[in-house]
Amino acid sequence: MKFDSIIIGGGLSxxxxxxxxxxxxxxxxxxxxGQSAMHFSSGYFDFLDRTPDGKTAKDLKxxxxxxxxxxxxxxxxxxxxxxxxxxxxxxxxxxxIKLGGDPFSNGYRITPTGNFKPTWLSLEDFSLxxxxxxxxxxxxxxxxxxxxxxxxSFIAESLESRGTACRTSVIDIEEMQRLRRNPSEMRSANIAxxxxxxxCADKAVSQIKQQLQDEEAVLLPAVFGLRTPEVKDRLTKAxxxxxxxxxxxxxxxxxxxxxMRLKEEFEASGGVFLAGDTALSPELxxxxxxxxxxxxxxxIRLEADSYVLATGSFFSKGLSATPxxxxxxxxxxxxxxxxxxxxxYDTDFFNRQNYISYGIRTDSRMRCIKxxxxxxxxxxxxxxxxxxxxxxxxxxxxxxxxxxMYVADSILSSVNTTL
Amino acid sequence: xxxxGKKNVNEFDVIIIGGGITxxxxARxxxxxxxxxxxxxxxxxxxxxxxxxxxxxxxxxRYAVTDQESAQECIRENMxxxxxxxxxxxxxxxxxxxLPEDDLAYQEKFAQACRSAGIEAEIIDPKEAIRMEPSVNPxxxxxxxxxxxxxxxxxxxxxxxxxxxxxxxxxxxxxxxxGFIKDGNTVKGVRxxxxxxxxxxxxxxxxxVNAGGxxxxxxxxxxxxxxxxxxxxxxxxIFGHRVNNVVLNRCRKPANADxxxxxxxxxxxxxxxxxxxxxxxxxxxxxxxxxxxxxxEGAKLAPSLATTRIxxxxxxxxxxxxxxxxxxxxxxxxxIVLLDHETRDGIKGFISITGGKLMTYRLMAEWTAxxxxxxxxxxxxxxxxxxxxxxxxxxDIEVISKKIWGSAGTIRKATAGRHGDLTSRIPAGNxxxxxxxxxxxxxxxxxxxxxxxxxxxHNLVDLRRRTRVxxxxxxxxxxxxxxxxxxxxxxNCAREGKKDLKHFLNERWKGIYPVGWGDALRESEYSQWIYxxxxxxxx
Numbered sequence: 001m002k003f004d005s006i007i008i009g010g011g012l013s014x015x016x017x018x019x020x021x022x023x024x025x026x027x028x029x030x031x032x033x034g035q036s037a038m039h040f041s042s043g044y045f046d047f048l049d050r051t052p053d054g055k056t057a058k059d060l061k062x063x064x065x066x067x068x069x070x071x072x073x074x075x076x077x078x079x080x081x082x083x084x085x086x087x088x089x090x091x092x093x094x095x096x097i098k099l100g101g102d103p104f105s106n107g108y109r110i111t112p113t114g115n116f117k118p119t120w121l122s123l124e125d126f127s128l129x130x131x132x133x134x135x136x137x138x139x140x141x142x143x144x145x146x147x148x149x150x151x152x153s154f155i156a157e158s159l160e161s162r163g164t165a166c167r168t169s170v171i172d173i174e175e176m177q178r179l180r181r182n183p184s185e186m187r188s189a190n191i192a193x194x195x196x197x198x199x200c201a202d203k204a205v206s207q208i209k210q211q212l213q214d215e216e217a218v219l220l221p222a223v224f225g226l227r228t229p230e231v232k233d234r235l236t237k238a239x240x241x242x243x244x245x246x247x248x249x250x251x252x253x254x255x256x257x258x259x260m261r262l263k264e265e266f267e268a269s270g271g272v273f274l275a276g277d278t279a280l281s282p283e284l285x286x287x288x289x290x291x292x293x294x295x296x297x298x299x300i301r302l303e304a305d306s307y308v309l310a311t312g313s314f315f316s317k318g319l320s321a322t323p324x325x326x327x328x329x330x331x332x333x334x335x336x337x338x339x340x341x342x343x344x345y346d347t348d349f350f351n352r353q354n355y356i357s358y359g360i361r362t363d364s365r366m367r368c369i370k371x372x373x374x375x376x377x378x379x380x381x382x383x384x385x386x387x388x389x390x391x392x393x394x395x396x397x398x399x400x401x402x403x404x405m406y407v408a409d410s411i412l413s414s415v416n417t418t419l
Numbered sequence: 420x421x422x423x424g425k426k427n428v429n430e431f432d433v434i435i436i437g438g439g440i441t442x443x444x445x446a447r448x449x450x451x452x453x454x455x456x457x458x459x460x461x462x463x464x465x466x467x468x469x470x471x472x473x474x475x476x477x478x479x480x481r482y483a484v485t486d487q488e489s490a491q492e493c494i495r496e497n498m499x500x501x502x503x504x505x506x507x508x509x510x511x512x513x514x515x516x517x518l519p520e521d522d523l524a525y526q527e528k529f530a531q532a533c534r535s536a537g538i539e540a541e542i543i544d545p546k547e548a549i550r551m552e553p554s555v556n557p558x559x560x561x562x563x564x565x566x567x568x569x570x571x572x573x574x575x576x577x578x579x580x581x582x583x584x585x586x587x588x589x590x591x592x593x594x595x596x597x598g599f600i601k602d603g604n605t606v607k608g609v610r611x612x613x614x615x616x617x618x619x620x621x622x623x624x625x626x627x628v629n630a631g632g633x634x635x636x637x638x639x640x641x642x643x644x645x646x647x648x649x650x651x652x653x654x655x656x657i658f659g660h661r662v663n664n665v666v667l668n669r670c671r672k673p674a675n676a677d678x679x680x681x682x683x684x685x686x687x688x689x690x691x692x693x694x695x696x697x698x699x700x701x702x703x704x705x706x707x708x709x710x711x712x713x714x715x716e717g718a719k720l721a722p723s724l725a726t727t728r729i730x731x732x733x734x735x736x737x738x739x740x741x742x743x744x745x746x747x748x749x750x751x752x753x754x755i756v757l758l759d760h761e762t763r764d765g766i767k768g769f770i771s772i773t774g775g776k777l778m779t780y781r782l783m784a785e786w787t788a789x790x791x792x793x794x795x796x797x798x799x800x801x802x803x804x805x806x807x808x809x810x811x812x813x814x815d816i817e818v819i820s821k822k823i824w825g826s827a828g829t830i831r832k833a834t835a836g837r838h839g840d841l842t843s844r845i846p847a848g849n850x851x852x853x854x855x856x857x858x859x860x861x862x863x864x865x866x867x868x869x870x871x872x873x874x875x876x877h878n879l880v881d882l883r884r885r886t887r888v889x890x891x892x893x894x895x896x897x898x899x900x901x902x903x904x905x906x907x908x909x910x911n912c913a914r915e916g917k918k919d920l921k922h923f924l925n926e927r928w929k930g931i932y933p934v935g936w937g938d939a940l941r942e943s944e945y946s947q948w949i950y951x952x953x954x955x956x957x958x
Contacts, residue, residue, distance in 0.1 A: 040948060040949055040952075041953075042952070111954045111955040112900075112953065113920075114917075115954060115955035148904060151913075153904065153907055156913065157913030184855050250953075252953075315941055315948070317941075320937065320940075321937065322937070323710075342707065345932040345935055349925045350921065350924075350950075350956065350958045353947060356947070394952075
């Protein structure tokens with residue numbers, strides 16, 4: 001089977017790259033094993049909360065000047081990157097996803113434990129706070145009865161410490177009975193499927209209305225609208241107060257929804273999405289990748305002019321660790337990491353962990369390097385890249401999106417020059 | 420029930436310092452004899468060496484060649500625990516295997532020594548041993564079958580505490596000894612600081628028992644006596660599933676990493692042995708060298724360990740009493756050391772119980788309670804060899820769980836396995852109580868509530884010891900947050916709940932990073948993204 005580009009990895013980075021290439025007229029395939037960081041999305045995209053030296057990033061353009069050379073943002077270059085930032089909302093709205101916020105500055109989000117954390121752009125149905133103060137004097141925080149992955153008391157404690165009066169309540173819908181029968185079924189995505197049914201959402205709304213007193217806003221777990229678009233606006237209208245979603249513990253309903261939309265858009269624009277498949281046994285000749293196999297295709301090889309590695313880090317199995325070293329799992333590419341195992345971790349769980357910054361080495365055009373030489377038609381995007389610590393910096397989504405755009409543009413420009 | 424005409428609420432017959440298995444067992448024994456008991460523990464129960472070992476129900480075979488007395492104690496206690504603590508015990512049997520690199524001649528000597536200690540030891544054909552335990556190294560040239568088993572030390576300690584309480588004992592966890600109340604050369608009582616209420620309290624009793632394990636060294640110092648303790652650290656690894664169903668040992672002189680014990684859903688390899696200074700006993704780290712040694716040696720017992728996921732690494736300190744200058748700590752007797760400080764040091768009203776091992780806790784408790792009774796001048800016989808612990812009182816687990824729920828689903832079996840016949844006290848009346856908090860270990864909301872209300876659970880780490888929340892393959896990834904929510908709801912303090920959640924995650928991380936590669940690192944990356952990324956928790 002022959003494509004113009006084959007992208008390995010169906011998470012945020014692989015999908016953005018595939019969409020950009022496909023929309024520019026390239027025939028693309030995405031091989032997706034199904035494990036994606038989108039499944040633990042916060043409901044927001046982060047770009048850069050703080051620079052590696054620990055300084056809070058306020059003016060994002062300015063913060064870009066303080067990044068080390070090997071940082072993926074530095075490789076894209078400030079000028080090009082700010083261009084991408086300016087067009088990011090347009091790109092996503094072209095895929096049916098409305099992002100909120102200013103792409104050149106950070107706002108705040110309320111986390112599942114009630115913390116206030118800097119963030120960049122909000123996904124559909126989520127709202128950004130301008131600063132760390134609470135915009136309401138009184139709120140109702142409602143949960144679904146028996147749903148343990150959303151903790152109203154954590155959020156209430158935090159808001160109350162900021163001077164907002166909180167009441168908590170539970171919504172009990174009989175259609176959840178079936179889920180409750182098996183105690184492991186009361187999880188976010190299953191609840192969202194029930195609430196996608198109009199009559200169930202209506203019941204939730206009427207219960208919330210009964211519970212409301214003089215609160216200005218209702219905080220709800222983000223378990224609404226897995227399939228229903230713009231559910232927040234509808235709830236707000238029906239309830240008559242502001243509705244504010246807070247992310248739950250995984251799986252993330254907004255993350256799954258965003259990934260589904262991107263995938264549908266990719267397929268609608270003619271891309272081939274190979275779900276539930278895993279790439280393996282690449283064939284290299286000289287400095288080029290010639291073809292790649294997959295588990296499901298068996299002996300049938302997939303060929304392309306260019307390949308994009310968007311396989312993610314450890315969780316998504318793009319990288320793995322042995323007691324001796326960090327390994328890129330498909331091609332055995334060159335890695336940026338520390339050789340001594342003691343250097344991989346900080347002994348405190350909440351401190352910066354070096355292993356999260358490990359990933360593959362690339363040239364300035366994000367082409368991968370194997371045994372010291374550039375692989376000419378193999379590019380990398382997203383968290384498989386080394387050179388930055390996306391968890392410490394809060395730069396995971398930004399890195400995924402913009403390295404994907406950069407790689408797509410690198411591929412397109414190399415096609416244009418060879419033609 | 421007081422022996423001495425009790426006047427005040429802060430007066431007891433006996434005060435026991437230490438909530439490990441020795442202290443818990445002693446508290447139960449004394450309470451069963453009708454004494455008024457106070458037990459103080461600065462942390463939670465079973466936080467020291469009690470909860471940091473193999474969980475091996477020794478047959479005594481390991482000591483047969485070098486220490487007949489310990490071997491005899493072990494087999495006797497082994498048989499008693501099978502009766503009185505059966506919800507804590509798994510009767511797996513054990514194999515002592517000889518590898519090509521070992522001396523096969525040792526096997527005969529070993530089997531004979533076992534028999535003379537009263538341990539049934541049967542030399543079997545290596546082929547039969549492989550049939551009995553398919554995970555065993557297939558190159559074995561010899562095998563001896565012995566009545567080893569596994570024991571859950573948390574469950575065992577908790578059951579002793581529960582029974583002590585049922586018999587009137589007062590148990591105070593998170594209550595730290597700050598000093599002794601002395602009158603000349605007589606210990607009259609203890610000063611205690613409660614880490615829960617912040618209060619400083621005083622308690623009085625004619626006899627005080629030091630059952631502080633390795634920390635007993637300092638406790639004795641506070642009372643003005645010297646015990647030369649020997650802190651010998653032993654590191655262990657827990658694997659993510661049960662590779663073996665039979666305990667595997669090496670048939671040779673006891674050495675490093677030569678015991679692999681199955682327990683619940685996991686198995687444990689250990690231990691190393693190294694001398695550590697006293698200032699490290701509260702904060703032990705497992706080094707990369709120890710991990711590598713445990714893995715290399717473990718794979719010799721069961722080769723598939725080399726490719727099995729490691730859940731975590733941990734270490735305990737053997738509370739041995741120094742007898743000579745052996746730097747390895749291995750040749751010091753594990754025998755029980757009961758010190759009456761009146762005859763030894765001229766300090767009245769003070770006893771130390773140390774040495775020994777998990778296996779012989781009941782016997783240690785018996786000796787201690789005997790000594791306490793002698794001091795109090797009362798004559799009450801020990802009953803702990805005959806009276807089953809709560810949880811082990813009646814029928815088997817299937818019957819219990821059927822009785823309570825009408826059917827024996829897997830979740831119910833898991834719960835009944837942990838609590839035995841006390842399972843009936845776990846709330847399961849409504850759908851909220853049956854919601855699952857921890858999917859790996861199948862812990863329900865009801866079980867968490869029971870643990871908080873009746874088992875002195877104050878935080879997530881305590882909860883893990885009582886219910887196994889966060890002990891499974893995900894190592895508390897999501898269940899930690901769920902359980903933190905339940906605890907903070909019950910205590911009505913979300914701020915503390917969040918602090919507790921951070922503490923729990925850091926506790927887990929301590930055991931994970933020494934084995935941070937493969938799936939352990941994958942899960943950790945996920946946890947770190949969720950808790951520091953999505954939730955934004957930080958120091």
